[in-house]
Amino acid sequence: MGSTLLASPLAAQEQVLAAPQTDETAITVTATGARGNVADTGQSVTVIGEVEIDAVQGADIARVLRRAPGVTITRNGPPGSFTGVRVRGAGAEQLLVLVDGVRVADPAAPGGGFDFGTLAAGEVEKLDLLRGSNSTIWGSDAIGGVLAVTTRATRGLDASAEYGGDDSRYLTASGGAGSDAFFVGGSAGWQKTDGFSAAATGTEPDGFEQWSANGQVRAYLSETFELFAQGRYARGSLDIDGFPPPHFTFADTAETQDTRQYTGAAGAIYDSALFFLRAAYSVSDTERESFDPAFGSAPTYTTDGHSRRADLRGEWRPLGPFVVHFGGEREWTRFATLFDAPQKTSIWGAYMQGGIEWGGISAHAGLRRDEHARFGGATSLGADASYRLGRDFRLRASYGEGFKAPTLFQLLSDFGNTGLVPERSRSFDLGLDWHSRSDPTWGAVTMFRRDSRDLIDFVSCLGVTGGICTNRPFGTYANVGRARAQGFEVEFGLAPTAALSTRLAYSFVDANDRGTGADLARRPRHALTGSLDWATPVLASLGGDVRLVGDSFDDAGNVTRIDGHVLVDLRASVPLGRRLELYGRVENLFDANYVEVAGYGTRGRTAFVGARLKL
DSSP states (O other): OEEEEESSSTTTHHHHHHHHOOOOEEETTTTTTSSGGGGGGEEEEEEEHHHHHHHHHHSHHHHHTSTTEEEEEESSSSSOOOOOEEEEEEEEEEEEEEEEEEEEEOSSSOOOOOOGGBBBGEEEEEEEEEESHHHHHHOTTTTTTEEEEEEOOOEEEEEEEEEEEEEEEEEEEEEEOOOSSSSEEEEEEEEEEEESSSSSTTSSSSEEEEEEEEEEEEEEEESEEEEEEEEEEEEEEEEEEEOOOTTTTSBBBOOOOEEEEEEEEEEEEEEOEEEEEEEEEEEEEEEEEEEEEGGOOSSSSEEEEEEEEEEEEEOOOTTTTEEEEEEEEEEEEEESSSSSOOOOEEEEEEEEEEEEETEEEEEEEEEEEEEEETTTTEEEEEEEEEEEEETTEEEEEEEEEEEEEOOOOHHHSTTTOOOOOOOEEEEEEEEEEEEESSSSSSEEEEEEEEEEEEEEEOOOTTTTGGGGTTTTTTTEEEEEEEEEEEEEEEEEEEEEETEEEEEEEEEEEEEEEEETBBBBTTOOOOOEEEEEEEEEEHHHHHHEEEEEEEEEEEETTSOSOOOOOEEEEEEEEEETTTTEEEEEEEEEETTTOOSSSBBOOOOOSSEEEEEEOOO
């Protein structure tokens, strides 16, 4: 099939031009950088669509992501707090995240990752998650995997409102309009909650409020050529806790953090049956300000991370089953903090991948070269293959290499080390699929391993004055780590009747430091999510999720243990006519007292009610 829009939230062009519709949950952009069918790649990909996202309910995107195998999530306190997503035991900052095709990592953050606490589920149309290293296509940061987030922008109107525990309110709306010549659409949301104490020992609630909006404009100049512009803006305020005197232990404080994010992209797309080309220029910016009333009204700390990127991606089908994917990009990043003068750097890269997609066989192999202004170059290789066994089974395998460039903070801040080299990884996986995730009944099992080296970590210089600690009395960063993550994933769905469906995703991940043999911090070995949905004879729908997370450690030395936990969510919905739906849910039904990050609180049993309107 020909490629379509890498950054299109709903393949709007196909809808407007009345082209044949496809199952969006069978389409991926993470495998090749262009739009293709999941069955045509040997890589491990999970796609979660709008219907499933809406069924889970609520603003918390983490409750949706944990349905994918290999995914574990940690949050530093109440809603809006830093939320890290780890894939197959990789660090949260080793997952490349794109929103509508734009990289959204914060260059001013020490690790350069993306905070999922600022992304609301109601503005998301689709989640496309590749598990495994893939820097061949995507360049830096794609060590643990790639997550492409598509925001909502459909013809018509979809709006919802809900209220629940902790005085939580959530409003969201999306819509669009178009013709054969244009499309205009987007989404917006507002959420506010009193929250609960970020410090597990605290009693003062820590609240969160955020506004967000996404929009796009597309002009269809012909059946094969279009121009587009799109953007996202989010602004939020979060109450946080700190380390007040005289004990300087984590406890209630009146501190707050304000965050402002914006992304934007503009470009052109040419898409014919044999040739696809997308050129774009994009920007991403994250600004944070921290305040502590104990020290007055001025910010106590500020950061500003900014990136600009020019990229070109293409697909060419020269003859029959042969396909060539290619592309290149250049990125300019800069950062500044209250204590660090502005610094900047750049990186450019180019790749090519050849493949064959014929009958039940698909295979691809590619090569990429990147050059960084500070540390030099990096070469990445990748290959995958998929073979259909009969009508229902598919055998797949992949090899991928990944690298992550040192962040500007790690290189050039007061703690920086200009001698850093990129983190590197090699990943393998082998899987067997029965049907696909978009079918009522399906299953898959995958074995995987990822070896990483030159991992960057903070090095304390307490009492050390020479070597790497020269002129770094408070510490610095160094390439000190080697790690291995290996295990297996099992997932299946079963629909014994048209009214009843079940899903299960389980992963076993053994992630350890190859230097010390210790488990990597906050990487539970076991993670399982099971769900059931039943359309009752009286129109109401009932459902529930069970989340089981195994034991882990909070620290690299494996001193502080985090006990495993089980969470149960129940939900229901009732249609009132064709366009209005009432819904409700109870999260943490049995009021489990659990920990994700040592010292931070978690939410107890909480109920929500809401309504959704579709026009």
